[in-house]
Amino acid sequence: MRKYLFIIKTQIMSNLQYIANILLGFIGYFIMLFILFNLWDYLYSSPDELINGYNMNQMTWYVIVTEVLWMTLGGRKLCRKISNDVKSGNITYNINKPYNYVLYCLSTHLGDVVIKGIVYTFLGMLTGFIFLGSFPKLNIISIIILLITAILATTISILLITCIGLVSFFIEDSGPLYWVYSKVILVLGTIFPIEYFPSILQKILQYSPVYVVSYGPAKLFVDFSMDNAIKVIVAQLVYIIISYVLCNLIYRKGVKRINVNGG
Amino acid sequence: MKIIEVNNLSKTFKVKIKEKGLKGSLKSIINPKYKIVNAVNNVSFSVDKGEIIAFIGPNGAGKSTTIKMMTSILYPDEGNIKILGLDPAKDRKKLAYEIGTVFGQKEQLWTHLTPYDNFKFFGAIYDIPEKAVEKKIEEFRVLFELDKFINTPVRNLSLGQRIICEIVASLIHEPKILFLDEPTIGLDPVVKENIRTLIKRMNKEYKTTIFLTSHDVGDIEKLCKRVIIINNGQLVLDDTMENLKYHYLNQKIVEAKMKEKVNLDDEVGITILKDKGYNLKIEVDTTKRSVADAIRLLNPDNIIDINISNVPLENIISDIYRNKE
Numbered sequence: 276m277r278k279y280l281f282i283i284k285t286q287i288m289s290n291l292q293y294i295a296n297i298l299l300g301f302i303g304y305f306i307m308l309f310i311l312f313n314l315w316d317y318l319y320s321s322p323d324e325l326i327n328g329y330n331m332n333q334m335t336w337y338v339i340v341t342e343v344l345w346m347t348l349g350g351r352k353l354c355r356k357i358s359n360d361v362k363s364g365n366i367t368y369n370i371n372k373p374y375n376y377v378l379y380c381l382s383t384h385l386g387d388v389v390i391k392g393i394v395y396t397f398l399g400m401l402t403g404f405i406f407l408g409s410f411p412k413l414n415i416i417s418i419i420i421l422l423i424t425a426i427l428a429t430t431i432s433i434l435l436i437t438c439i440g441l442v443s444f445f446i447e448d449s450g451p452l453y454w455v456y457s458k459v460i461l462v463l464g465t466i467f468p469i470e471y472f473p474s475i476l477q478k479i480l481q482y483s484p485v486y487v488v489s490y491g492p493a494k495l496f497v498d499f500s501m502d503n504a505i506k507v508i509v510a511q512l513v514y515i516i517i518s519y520v521l522c523n524l525i526y527r528k529g530v531k532r533i534n535v536n537g538g
Numbered sequence: 539m540k541i542i543e544v545n546n547l548s549k550t551f552k553v554k555i556k557e558k559g560l561k562g563s564l565k566s567i568i569n570p571k572y573k574i575v576n577a578v579n580n581v582s583f584s585v586d587k588g589e590i591i592a593f594i595g596p597n598g599a600g601k602s603t604t605i606k607m608m609t610s611i612l613y614p615d616e617g618n619i620k621i622l623g624l625d626p627a628k629d630r631k632k633l634a635y636e637i638g639t640v641f642g643q644k645e646q647l648w649t650h651l652t653p654y655d656n657f658k659f660f661g662a663i664y665d666i667p668e669k670a671v672e673k674k675i676e677e678f679r680v681l682f683e684l685d686k687f688i689n690t691p692v693r694n695l696s697l698g699q700r701i702i703c704e705i706v707a708s709l710i711h712e713p714k715i716l717f718l719d720e721p722t723i724g725l726d727p728v729v730k731e732n733i734r735t736l737i738k739r740m741n742k743e744y745k746t747t748i749f750l751t752s753h754d755v756g757d758i759e760k761l762c763k764r765v766i767i768i769n770n771g772q773l774v775l776d777d778t779m780e781n782l783k784y785h786y787l788n789q790k791i792v793e794a795k796m797k798e799k800v801n802l803d804d805e806v807g808i809t810i811l812k813d814k815g816y817n818l819k820i821e822v823d824t825t826k827r828s829v830a831d832a833i834r835l836l837n838p839d840n841i842i843d844i845n846i847s848n849v850p851l852e853n854i855i856s857d858i859y860r861n862k863e
Contacts, residue, residue, distance in 0.1 A: 277665070285648060373663065
């Protein structure tokens with residue numbers, strides 16, 4: 276375990292070089308929020324009006340939280356890195372090191388998102404406060420639980436994207452697969468809460484990754500309840516186990532297919 | 539004591555073949571065709587503890603494939619490997635703690651971090667307690683003269699300094715065997731010499747067995763006492779450097795500066811390499827004629843200056859490559 280914590284620490288140290296990039300990335304995030312805020316402002320005739328169970332404040336905070344999770348993750352970069360490692364054969368240089376490759380990927384990427392997560396959470400909260408003038412009512416326990424669900428959500432996202440990246444062992448390029456995954460998460464859980472979709476789709480979404488990586492934590496942020504928190508955390512733990520096992524299975528099968536000729 | 543044992547090792551690759559042009563590309567989608575390449579074919583050898591072995595061969599000979607099978611990266615199709623009594627295909631994790639690998643063309647270090655932080659990282663990866671890692675880094679800092687750059691981010695190091703750090707990083711866990719795949723590629727002569735000194739030192743100080751592949755004859759000549767040559771996936775020579783140099787081709791180069799011209803055109807066992815009148819360069823085949831006999835032919839009284847040398851190792855190796863193809 277110490278080695279994986281050390282990997283996270285090393286990645287954080289390495290990433291401190293990029294603090295300017297993180298701040299620049301926030302510009303895109305801010306523009307996105309600004310557009311969505313104005314959209315909701317236009318759609319809601321009054322701040323107290325409910326659309327699919329959300330008032331305007333809740334709707335805006337929901338998007339702020341899901342976007343923080345999404346932007347912090349940097350999923351495309353992770354998927355591309357793993358996919359390129361597999362295609363170029365670079366992955367082989369990790370094979371004879373005494374660590375589990377999946378946990379190595381998870382640790383390096385967690386280290387990658389820590390600073391981004393802190394910066395984006397702070398700036399996201401600040402932006403929300405500037406737009407809306409108040410925070411949702413949360414006590415210290417609910418804030419801690421929210422942080423836990425956010426960390427678990429990020430862990431699941433990393434594991435699922437690692438799975439997709441590792442599929443490159445079997446198909447030429449996992450890029451299109453990631454494209455489908457990212458659009459599902461983005462449309463069905465990030466920009467809109469799942470209550471916006473037909474009831475049959477809502478039932479499916481409640482068991483899908485959308486629930487554990489984006490909708491679950493964001494819904495808790497805007498409408499916290501302990502029952503819901505337990506439900507989200509249990510679902511997240513189940514997803515972590517499933518996605519971790521799946522990653523390892525794909526990796527083990529894939530490694531046996533490696534064909535690196537020369538150099 | 540045998541530390542590496544490789545028996546009847548074989549590995550084939552399935553390589554897709556495609557006819558030329560767009561038509562060929564379309565055909566290969568509908569009806570893909572493959573050919574089987576024998577990358578390594580029935581190779582056997584063993585290595586003793588503390589040896590420095592040169593494992594050489596032309597490009598595509600199967601060197602890297604063999605190394606990758608020995609270091610758990612690839613699975614052999616046939617044959618077996620025992621490294622320190624472990625099977626690389628089965629005991630991957632156990633073996634990882636016992637061996638170190640440096641692939642000259644691949645970076646293992648974190649480029650934004652200093653060598654010091656990198657060494658600490660590798661220490662953690664190999665489960666070495668922090669205090670012990672710090673002690674080891676201090677030891678390496680002195681032994682391998684890392685002072686000038688141990689606190690400079692890797693991205694700002696010269697290629698030579700980076701390779702030195704790559705090698706040192708792979709020594710943090712005190713591996714019993716170090717696999718070096720072309721460690722001096724692309725380096726200038728001075729840096730090459732530094733790397734060779736480093737390799738010699740670690741072999742002497744830590745009794746590390748070194749398994750080295752290189753295209754650089756200097757590396758092989760200056761570091762290794764034994765050479766294994768592989769070509770087209772097959773082992774073509776496994777001999778000591780001494781035998782390779784002195785007996786394999788049985789040839790000597792004689793360069794002489796003469797007072798008078800000598801005609802050696804039809805002499806058995808002598809090949810004229812260069813004849814510029816008073817300066818003569820000949821190759822003597824010692825199986826057919828002794829060097830002393832060749833000098834007698836030149837007439838010792840007629841010689842102003844003479845130099846007798848071995849055929850350059852580079853020529854011997856190229857000859858072996860060519861003859862076994």
